[in-house]
Amino acid sequence: MPSFIVQGGHPLSGSIQPQGAxxxxxxxxxxxxxxxxxxxxxxxxxxxxxxxxxxxxxxxxxxxxxxxxxxxxxxxxxxxxxxxxxxxxxxxxxxxxxxxxxxxxxxxxxxxxxxxxxxxxxxxxxxxxxxxxxxxxxxxxxxxxxxxxxxxxxxxxxxxxxxxxxxxxxxxxxxxxxxxxxxxxxxxxxxxxxxxxxxxxxxxxxxxxxxxxxxxxxxxxxxxxxxxxxxxxxISPDMIEIGSFIGMAAMTGSDLEITGIDVNELGVIPDTFERIGVQMESHADKLVIKGSEPYEIQKFIDGSILTIYDSPWPGFTPDLMSIILVVAIQATGSVLIHQKMFESRLFFVDKLIDMGAQIILCDPHRATVIGMGRKARLRGIEMSSPDIRAGVALLIAALSAEGESQIHNVQQIDRGYQNIDRRLQALGAQIERVDNI
The missing domain is CATH 3.65.10.10 (Enolpyruvate transferase domain)
Structure with a gap:
């Protein structure tokens, strides 16, 4: 089965166009x-x-x-x-x-x-x-x-x-x-x-x-x-890929352009990433992500900790909950991630904790992320992709980490992301696909 070898800590640059949804x-x-x-x-x-x-x-x-x-x-x-x-x-x-x-x-x-x-x-x-x-x-x-x-x-x-x-x-x-x-x-x-x-x-x-x-x-x-x-x-541009690239830019401290899209069809996706501090510029057919800028999680009006949860459209899609959780790791501040729909979707956070993330898994549906504000880097580890979205979340973490990460079972990622390794290599990512390691 294929695996990814990722050398983390390399900022990305350039533009990327999402695949069909x-x-x-x-x-x-x-x-x-x-x-x-x-x-x-x-x-x-x-x-x-x-x-x-x-x-x-x-x-x-x-x-x-x-x-x-x-x-x-x-x-x-x-x-x-x-x-x-x-x-x-x-x-x-x-x-x-x-x-x-x-x-x-x-x-x-x-x-x-x-x-x-x-x-x-x-x-x-x-x-x-x-x-x-x-x-x-x-x-x-x-x-x-x-x-x-x-x-x-x-x-x-x-x-x-x-x-x-x-x-x-x-x-x-x-x-x-x-x-x-x-x-x-x-x-x-x-x-x-x-x-x-x-x-x-x-x-x-x-x-x-x-x-x-x-x-x-x-x-x-x-x-x-x-x-x-x-x-x-x-087929429309894949809004889950778009959200993944927003998160990837923020976590790796990279400035990226996401092109060939209709920003008006993304609903609350850009707004939700902005709530955890990610800075971006919206144009009619592209997003410019200013990932090199530090980002700080907002609070509710009364000063209490922000909660982000999934809900049916026009709410925030559950397919991006894994991504938003990972992005919060390097933000300043804390956020409660409440994944309502699926009781096993947050179980990948143990790998992030092993990488050095400050996350408290409250129960199968909720996790509190205490952002590190880029004061410390995640460290590379060996891990396995449990599903499509968690697999990409782990890939984002690996790209931002210090040292080498090995991600196994990447055919799960291939189920939803076309040629993701080659497309990221074009942006400067140090990622290699290997078999049977």
Whole structure:
């Protein structure tokens, strides 16, 4: 398995452009199953999870044409649904969390779907009850195979209905939308997630002929149509990468430009980093991070310690909680990080403590960071990446540390960040990818 050897303490410089958004592209790829006509998708990142999803589509019989420059054409006009019940599909689908989003399009267009319990990051309980309960409200039935830990759904009697989401789930909302667009009647989805990924998916399907109102809100109304047409779609810049690069600039004391973005689509991400003191300039299509400047954590108006917590959009995304925690290590002041959604996402902080960070893990959901104000450096250690976001947080820590760090299990990072080592080398990072150390 690959590892990174990182020589820390080298400031970065230059500009970097984020890849296409991982969380968006997995939904968009699933949606190509909703039409028999060609769908062209641009700016697809070459990351492990995307490659696995495209392999699943290929196994189903989707025709995929590489048009170059990260653009692909997909056509799902002659599918082999028997593939769903093959050992190959079972093994491949359970390795990727995004496979759960195949359920909605398959159920909607072909009236049946099957998926093993999906894999993904081990960051806590990640139930799919929200998806299944939504399908049931639309008239589907499902059987759970306890022996194989898998789900079979039948959608022969689908009809529009009122669906109250029991949690604000991004993938759950995407699945409900993709099911409802081809389901007869009106479907109302309340307590829907309204993340940019869901908005992009909805607008793409409107271009395909879907009738969706309320896009951008938590109340969606969908009038089912008989069929959808083809379209083109460009994947947005990955806002999680953008947040990662903001944190990387601050922790390494580097001045960086993040280009090719729409700052207006980042929500509270820049503001949240500014709350822990990171200085930046916002332009229409780029952020200039002044990481060489010292940064100080704000306090609440009454002088009490700042708390940063994750919440559904338009709140601060949980995917950047690991990054914001790491950045606070070298700030002046203290902050309470409250990771509400997943009970295992903060367990990587023991590695940061071993590196010399002053962090108190209060419980599985909360950690207090006492910033060192750049008065002392972290020290390089040997560690392992537990999941995508924690892996990048550890990489940021290693880049800022004194001495050498070894990060193992970096295929976790590769699942969400394309060629991250080569892209950081272009900024001056001393990072090397090696095998079997």
């Amino acid at each position: 991982k969380n968006e592209v997995l939904q968009i790829l699933s949606a190509v199953l909703l039409t028999a006509e060609p769908v062209t998708i641009h700016n697809i990142p070459g990351i492990i999870d995307v490659n696995k999803m495209m392999a699943l589509l290929s196994g189903l019989g989707v025709k995929i044409v590489d048009q170059g420059n990260q653009s692909f054409q997909f056509q799902a006009n002659d599918l082999d649904l028997d593939y769903l019940f093959s050992p190959r599909y079972f093994e491949d689908a359970k390795k990727i969390r995004g496979s759960v989003m195949l359920l909605g399009p398959l159920l909607s267009r072909f009236k049946k779907a099957y998926v093993p319990k999906p894999g993904g990051d081990k960051i806590g309980r990640r139930r799919i009850d929200t998806h299944l309960n939504g399908f049931i409200k639309l008239g589907a039935t499902f059987e759970y195979d306890e022996k194989h830990d898998s789900y079979f759904l039948s959608g022969t009697n689908l009809k529009g209905a009122y669906v109250l989401m029991d949690e604000i789930s991004v993938t759950g909302t995407a699945n409900m939308i993709m099911t409802a667009v081809l389901t007869p009647g009106r479907t109302t989805i309340y307590n829907a997630a309204c993340e940019p990924y869901v908005q992009k998916l909805s607008r793409m399907m409107v271009r395909m002929g879907a009738r969706i109102s309320g896009i951008g809100s938590n109340l969606l109304v969908i009038e089912g149509v008989e069929e959808l047409s083809g379209t083109e779609h460009t």
